[in-house]
Amino acid sequence: MNRQEQKPLAAPQLTLRGVACVRGERCLYRGLSLEARAGAVVRLFGENGAGKTTLMRIITGLLEPESGEVLWRGRPIRELGGDYRAELLYIGHMNGLKEELSCLENLRVNAALFGRPADEGGCREALRRVGLAGYEDEPARSLSQGQHRRAALARLYLSEPVPLWILDEPFTALDPRGVEALCRLIEAHAASGGITVMTTHQASGLSAPGYFEFDVSAFAPGRKGREARHA
């Protein structure tokens, strides 16, 4: 198909429809529905073990729900496959860094792994923006915890836009200036029509018109969850 025949993409929209998840013997939730449109910033919350990380893995397509489905731009993600993965950026709480690689190498490898190769200049600039100028060639193992987090978050600063950000505890180990900078970045992402789904146990000071909070525990067996929707 040539470019002129390609249909324009529908607006960013993430939909969870009646999602159920069982881990081991335990049902974490059932009938979980959520809709996030362009500009949404969704903070998932719930007690430890409620299933926030698990839900993020379901949203990324790394884990299949027991039932229900996840749609992106109105289409099931299992049909979209790599086209969906190219539109999302997932930063888990483990940072995903290889300890023996330098900050620069980690950033380039991670960008390429997710199908978005980044040039060296762009990676250096991203590291500068997270406060890691001068650490480009340092192996990840020599970084502090907060610097580890910053090195992982540098992926958010690569110039090519990725509409869906999925961030597991992104503020952990960041100092107040790091938290502030990340809040402004997420707000700018929302303002440009992106969607962020994140977890945090801390109050962050995020202010975006599309911000809403979503209680994952409300869908635990025996609880009556309410669908959240951002239009």
Ligand SMILES: Nc1ncnc2c1ncn2[C@@H]1O[C@H](COP(=O)(O)OP(=O)(O)OP(=O)(O)O)[C@@H](O)[C@H]1O
């Ligand atoms: N690979 C797995 N196999 C079996 N059970 C798992 C697995 N991974 C997670 N679980 C269980 O699923 C439940 C939800 O875990 P999850 O990490 O999603 O919770 P969470 O809400 O993110 O917790 P926290 O706030 O502590 O980070 C937990 O009871 C956990 O033990």
